[in-house]
Amino acid sequence: MQSSSITSQYLDRYRHIADDAARAAGTLPVTGAQRRFLLARRMDPAGRPDLVPLFFAFPRGSVDPDRLRAAAGHLAALHPALRARPETLRGVPVQLLGEPDARVDRVEPRPGESAADALRRALGTWAAEGPPLRLFLAADTAGDRDVLAVVMDHAACDEASIGKVMGDLTDAYRDGLGPGDVPGTRAADELAAYREAVHLQLESEARASGQRSVAYWARRLAALRPAAGPAPAPRGGEGRAGTGAVLHRLPGAPDGARTAFPVLLDACAAAARTLYGPDRVPALGYPWGGRPAAAQPVLGCFLNTVVHPATACGLDERTVSWWDDLDHADAPFDEVVHAARTAGVPWSGRLDGLLTSEDLHRRPPLRLGDATGHETHIDGRPVQAPFAVSVSHGTDLLVRMAWDRGVVPDPVAEDAFAALLDTLRAHTLGHAPVG
Numbered sequence: 001m002q003s004s005s006i007t008s009q010y011l012d013r014y015r016h017i018a019d020d021a022a023r024a025a026g027t028l029p030v031t032g033a034q035r036r037f038l039l040a041r042r043m044d045p046a047g048r049p050d051l052v053p054l055f056f057a058f059p060r061g062s063v064d065p066d067r068l069r070a071a072a073g074h075l076a077a078l079h080p081a082l083r084a085r086p087e088t089l090r091g092v093p094v095q096l097l098g099e100p101d102a103r104v105d106r107v108e109p110r111p112g113e114s115a116a117d118a119l120r121r122a123l124g125t126w127a128a129e130g131p132p133l134r135l136f137l138a139a140d141t142a143g144d145r146d147v148l149a150v151v152m153d154h155a156a157c158d159e160a161s162i163g164k165v166m167g168d169l170t171d172a173y174r175d176g177l178g179p180g181d182v183p184g185t186r187a188a189d190e191l192a193a194y195r196e197a198v199h200l201q202l203e204s205e206a207r208a209s210g211q212r213s214v215a216y217w218a219r220r221l222a223a224l225r226p227a228a229g230p231a232p233a234p235r236g237g238e239g240r241a242g243t244g245a246v247l248h249r250l251p252g253a254p255d256g257a258r259t260a261f262p263v264l265l266d267a268c269a270a271a272a273r274t275l276y277g278p279d280r281v282p283a284l285g286y287p288w289g290g291r292p293a294a295a296q297p298v299l300g301c302f303l304n305t306v307v308h309p310a311t312a313c314g315l316d317e318r319t320v321s322w323w324d325d326l327d328h329a330d331a332p333f334d335e336v337v338h339a340a341r342t343a344g345v346p347w348s349g350r351l352d353g354l355l356t357s358e359d360l361h362r363r364p365p366l367r368l369g370d371a372t373g374h375e376t377h378i379d380g381r382p383v384q385a386p387f388a389v390s391v392s393h394g395t396d397l398l399v400r401m402a403w404d405r406g407v408v409p410d411p412v413a414e415d416a417f418a419a420l421l422d423t424l425r426a427h428t429l430g431h432a433p434v435g
Contacts, residue, residue, distance in 0.1 A: 005209035028095040032332025037155040050154040056373025070178035072102035077179040080194040081300040101131040115140040132156035158303040163363040197295035208330035217339035262319040267423040269310035271416040282352035354388040
């Protein structure tokens, strides 16, 4: 193992401060995935954390806010990741465990506001020092429904944990559980499992940070030519502030196509080349991995962000490269950035695009009492890259692309989304009808 790797240095520094037994009892190291999100937060001019928001529509008045508040508190008491706060001790980022805390706030739309407007406003006031799990409930003045936002700090919850949050929230609400209904032995067991998972993850990351991995990523990213600044100049007007988004449903995609991740990468690469032009090789990021095999399936932030250079190549070549990347996917993001820079790539680690993919069949629905939430989408939220694509696999293939209007003009983004859809159709749908 490379003793001078970023992960090894971090572990050495953490062990030094964790020698204080009294402090160590409530202190945990951070995973490589958490290091990335905490670094991104420090680099953001407004200090904004990356959030994981999910929105659900319920019949008006069907959600009991008090019962929901108790259920959210139960989750915070049960899962250590939801009562941990990122702190820095003697220059070392750590997780400090605190008391269970989860907020459930009723958000009242202002005159002329929709529920979506009110929820966007609530997310915009997110204070980084608060609890990592917060719920916001807003009445939809245009329809007979309430919209619930279940929001988590990404440093506490990755995509693989969303199903656990939905299932546990459903169960706690159904059974009328609150923070005081977690037995001490259960809380101790959950903490022990979480602590073990974090340490096993870091050990895996340390093993994946050796010379072989660094050399691989240095070669793999040597051709990377990230976007040097704003996207091409807008056509037909200046860009606007805020976030734009488009949504498209591709019906009837074959099951095999839904799970062909290289196809999604190829489509995102086509979008990136449309955005940035042929002279750039943008850096795309996507979450991958999971808890180590020996770890229990605890809630937390473990998924690494893998970097994919959006070169112009055929699908077969991209698929082979992707399989090779997965052999080295445990190397933490900051190690990969360092490897690229050793290859002379002038890359700060800023991603030019993000791709997430989720199989909705693996996530239980959110059911609160007798009502099942209908998942909906609310646009206009900040994105953590110039553009981000999310693909949901359910009965149909649901494809969303959001972009930062301060960087990507609307007409260029719309052209990029068209290129993405054309690539998906060509690879996955053949002549299937599109509606």
